[in-house]
Every structure is written in structure tokens, then in C-alpha cells.
Amino acid sequence: MIHHQFIPVSPLPLHLVAVLPRDMFDNQVKLNIISWNACGITNWAKLSALKGIVHSHHPDVILIQETFVGNAQPREEAPSLTGYVSYVHLVRHGLITYICTSIQHRLLPNPEDEDTKFQLFEITVGGGTIRLCNVYAAQSRINTAKLPAPTLRGMVYMGDFNARHPDLGDLVDTVNRNGNLLLGYIRRNQLTRWDTGGSTHARGGTLDHILTCGLVPSLVNCVTFPTLFSDHIGLSIQYSLPATHTPIHNCTCITIPPKYQPTYISYMTNLRPTFDLHCPEKLYSLLVSTTHAFHTQYIRKPHIRHRVGAMTLDNRISQAEKKAMDDGLAFMRQPSPETLHQYQLLRDYLVALQQCVQTDSWHKLTDSINHQTSIGSMWHLINRIVKKKPPTSVLHHSPAQYAQDLIDEWSAQSRTINFQLIYETLSSQKNHRALCLSSALLSSDEEDDVPITKGELRCALARSKKSAPGDDGITYAVLCTLIKIPGNPLLCLCLGYVPLAWTHSTIVPVPKPGTDKFRPISLTSCFCKVFERILLSRLMFRLQDKLSSRIYGFLPQRGTHHCLMELYTRLSPTSVVAFIDLKSAFDVANRDIILDQLIDF
Numbered sequence: 001m002i003h004h005q006f007i008p009v010s011p012l013p014l015h016l017v018a019v020l021p022r023d024m025f026d027n028q029v030k031l032n033i034i035s036w037n038a039c040g041i042t043n044w045a046k047l048s049a050l051k052g053i054v055h056s057h058h059p060d061v062i063l064i065q066e067t068f069v070g071n072a073q074p075r076e077e078a079p080s081l082t083g084y085v086s087y088v089h090l091v092r093h094g095l096i097t098y099i100c101t102s103i104q105h106r107l108l109p110n111p112e113d114e115d116t117k118f119q120l121f122e123i124t125v126g127g128g129t130i131r132l133c134n135v136y137a138a139q140s141r142i143n144t145a146k147l148p149a150p151t152l153r154g155m156v157y158m159g160d161f162n163a164r165h166p167d168l169g170d171l172v173d174t175v176n177r178n179g180n181l182l183l184g185y186i187r188r189n190q191l192t193r194w195d196t197g198g199s200t201h202a203r204g205g206t207l208d209h210i211l212t213c214g215l216v217p218s219l220v221n222c223v224t225f226p227t228l229f230s231d232h233i234g235l236s237i238q239y240s241l242p243a244t245h246t247p248i249h250n251c252t253c254i255t256i257p258p259k260y261q262p263t264y265i266s267y268m269t270n271l272r273p274t275f276d277l278h279c280p281e282k283l284y285s286l287l288v289s290t291t292h293a294f295h296t297q298y299i300r301k302p303h304i305r306h307r308v309g310a311m312t313l314d315n316r317i318s319q320a321e322k323k324a325m326d327d328g329l330a331f332m333r334q335p336s337p338e339t340l341h342q343y344q345l346l347r348d349y350l351v352a353l354q355q356c357v358q359t360d361s362w363h364k365l366t367d368s369i370n371h372q373t374s375i376g377s378m379w380h381l382i383n384r385i386v387k388k389k390p391p392t393s394v395l396h397h398s399p400a401q402y403a404q405d406l407i408d409e410w411s412a413q414s415r416t417i418n419f420q421l422i423y424e425t426l427s428s429q430k431n432h433r434a435l436c437l438s439s440a441l442l443s444s445d446e447e448d449d450v451p452i453t454k455g456e457l458r459c460a461l462a463r464s465k466k467s468a469p470g471d472d473g474i475t476y477a478v479l480c481t482l483i484k485i486p487g488n489p490l491l492c493l494c495l496g497y498v499p500l501a502w503t504h505s506t507i508v509p510v511p512k513p514g515t516d517k518f519r520p521i522s523l524t525s526c527f528c529k530v531f532e533r534i535l536l537s538r539l540m541f542r543l544q545d546k547l548s549s550r551i552y553g554f555l556p557q558r559g560t561h562h563c564l565m566e567l568y569t570r571l572s573p574t575s576v577v578a579f580i581d582l583k584s585a586f587d588v589a590n591r592d593i594i595l596d597q598l599i600d601f
Helices: 012-019 044-057 177-188 258-274 280-300 315-333 337-367 375-386 399-413 420-428 430-442 454-462 476-482 526-543 560-570 591-599
Strands: 028-037 061-065 084-089 095-100 104-107 116-125 128-137 155-160 192-194 208-213 220-229 233-242 506-511 518-523
Touching (some): 028 044, 028 128, 028 220, 044 337, 061 155, 095 116, 208 233, 220 315, 420 430, 454 526, 476 526
Parallel strands (some): 028 061, 128 155
Antiparallel strands (some): 155 208, 506 518
């Protein structure tokens, strides 16, 4: 761990500490940022070293400078890292920033200056927001006027400034133009420079720096990563931000693998006497809680230490990483040709060892396949190897706010006041419509009292597709197992009463491919979706003769090809056809008009 030091610091951070609430940082979340001048990230050895750091340290943000040098051609796409979205800036050898997909962020405007280039992001973690700048400055050509101005909310500058000066941590009295200009920029803006522990370049200079503004010093921790070495050493900063008090949706997904299904059925059968089969609300709550308890105890097994990837557990790699770290720190403290040579030897050995472990893991995988391997297991292994994941879409920087904006926009557009004539007509019939609908709902119907059968339940589950569950985390696979329990507690939920949890849904904005827009997806309970499917089947049985013959969508055994077939039979040489697509047709559909139409049914 590297000790920090200050170069003339503004009193502003200390003032902020004084006025912040005392309990603001009681619950904290850490933002972990790594910066590295890779001198060509497309090189296999360097990319392998970066992936090793990702596996062992799980950084939130990775800043790469000089990504396309030597024979590497600049390209729009960065080398993929699982779980990260990448941003490429192609000016002068290129910059790449990787941000974890779970981090809320947005890209701010970037300059096209050839000498001083940067990528500027706004990062939101927990209850705090800071700005992050990935910087590369050419030798003796830094233009500090191009750098983004610091903000009071928090600013971090990281990267290769090519700046040398004793006051910037250089171990020798070497001063260059970039060093003088950067030192003046630090003093004018009263920035904090964090000590990198010595030399960050193979030639002995301190060229890479970490500068901050508006951060609380006691919550900052800076370290180096000697295992990340090109001719520059990787740097890292950790900053603790206040945890948000707004509950964040955790997408829990509970499934019961086939080999655990007999145990699950026996487990639930033994608990069946404790179920209140006459109260759907309590029954639903017990089914969810007991299923979660079974999944935790028998499947997830948090009390058992799971084996992770070979790269993180192999003792040889752990020992080589420790030795490379020690040699790297020795070089940073006393840069010399001897310490550099020793450091490079250990670094090359570590890269070769990582490749060897990957080869051993592949041999172990192939050796585990024999004549007893099932078709399902074989198919799973093949998919793991050959299936290529598509590029991760950028998450909206504020999903909850975006979802709320979509709801507000839909609500505003669907108000009847936007259609004055229709509004006046519907208003005059409002009382009549309410009476007719109330009468229809209160009138008894012998078909309404027909209980839901086991056959209907099985048919609804058979037509279910794999989809994301609601807040309870129960998937269709669990429901298909529940119906095998004696007494079928799942059928007891269908008593005409809807549990309160079924009336809630979580709205998740999903990116539309090729656009910067998002589609709101509502995640509801799979229990509720099965019950809705049963009711839909009954409604369609009663309404199918009353629906227009010109409706082709959302009906079984009907589709657009039926519509086109009927259209072609009506065409003549003089026919004129217009295809019309109503924008946001369902968003602006008027509910009062729909209710008015339902009276005729």
C-alpha cells in the first residue's frame, strides 16, 4: 500500500469534512479505479495480465492509455472484458475505458486535441457522484488549458502525463516541460497529488500521476500494481462513497436443478402441514420463503467454500504474483538496470505461467469427458466454449429515474384531456359506464365459480417460456416442481384472491439495439403470470366469437402472414396499398375508451 502526500491542497476538502453529516459515511461503498499505460493492449501477454488483475481484484473502472501502438491498428472496438462496457477514443494511439456494467455512468464530451487527450465520465456509486478523467499527454506537448475544470463534487485525473519534476515525486532532479506546466496547473486549481511510491516508468521517471479535487482525504487509498507492467506500472485509487439509502433491485433467480428436485419435493412435502392452504397470502409467502431457504441450504451452500477459476487458486500464480509485486516495488524505490532486469524476468515468468495454467485447465476439461458424460452436460460444455457473448449494452446512468420518466410521459399522453371532443363525450357517459361495469362485475355467473383445475395449471406452465422472475426470484422451473408435491399447494393459490405481492412489479429500462433509447420491461411474479395465463385462456374461450375477424395480432394461430395472404387475394392491377405504423400506439391508448368498448361485450 502506497503512502500519500499532498502538494498545496485547497482548504475546500477540509471544509467539506466539517459540514458533512457525521453519519454520512457510516455505510460506505468503495469505487476501485485502475490506470495503466499498456503500450498496446492488443498484445496477448498484456491482455492476459489485465484479465488476471480483473479476476483477482474486480476493479470498477479500468483506464488504459496508448492502447494501439506498434503494429496494432486503431479500431472502434476494444478487446472484450466480461462484465465491462468499453469506450474507445482513437486520438493519438487511442484511449480505452472499461466500466463495470453495474456502475451507473455517462460519457461527457471529449476533445480531439492530438497532444492532450482525455475521456471524461460521470460515475455514480451509492449516494455519491464524481467525475473521472482518463488522461494521456504527449511528451513536452501538454496543454493544461484543454483539461476539464475540477468540480466541487469530486474529480479524479489519472493517466500518463509524461510529466517529470521533483515536486511530482520524481526520485531525481529531472524537470521537463510537462512537469513544470502540470505542477502549475495543480497549484492554480489547488489539486491533491497522491504519491505513487516512486518510479512508474522503466527508465526511472515518475510519468504517471493521480490527481484529485473535492475528495475527502481520509477516504482515499492509493496502491500500485507492479504485475501490470509494459514500460509503465499500473496505478490504482480506491475512494469510499456514501451508500445510497434507496433500495436497489437485486435480480434474484431461484432454480432447482434436476438432481435436486427429488430432495426439494421431499423437503416441501415435510413442511406441507405448516402451510395454510386456505389463505393464499400466507401460502404464497411460505412457498417463497421455504424455497429460498432450500436453495440457500442445498444449492447455493454459502457455508461451503466454492472453487473458483484456476487462475486465482493456483499456488504457483499466487507465489509468482507476490514475487513480481515485491520486485516491482523494489524497482520503483531504487530504479536501476539490475532491478529493472530482475523485475522484467519475474514479469515474463508470470505471464508464461498464466498461459501454462490455462493450458492445464483445458487439458483437465477434456480429460473429464468420457463415455459416461451425458448429452446435457456435453451440450453445456460446448456452449461454454464456443458461445460468444454479444457486446454488453450500456446501462442507463439512472435506471430508476428513466423508468419514472417513461411512466410520467405515458400517463401524460394517455389522459383524455388531450382529446377534447372525445373527452366531452366520455365525460357525459361516465356515470352510465361505471354503473354498467359495476353491474357486470357484481352479477353472478355460473362459469365464474368453476375452480381452476390441475389440467389448466399444467397447460399454463407448459406454455411458459424462460423469462426473468419478479422480486420473489421464483422461476417457472420451480413452479413446475411445486405441482409435483402431494396436495399441489400451487393449485391452492388459485382461489380467486390475488396476493398483494402480485400487484407490484419492477420496471427495468433495457437498451434498444442500435439506438440510445430504452424499452421499459416490467418484471412480475411468475406465480402471477401463470394465473394470468389461465384467466386469458378462459376469456379467449368466451370472447373469440366476438372479436373482429380483422385482428391478426396477439391471437393464437394467427399472424401477419394471414393478413398478407388476405391482402394479396384482394389486390388488383389498380390497387393502392398504404402500410401505416402508429408511433407508441399502446402508450397513448385511452383507457376510458377501452372501458367504454368493454360494455358492448
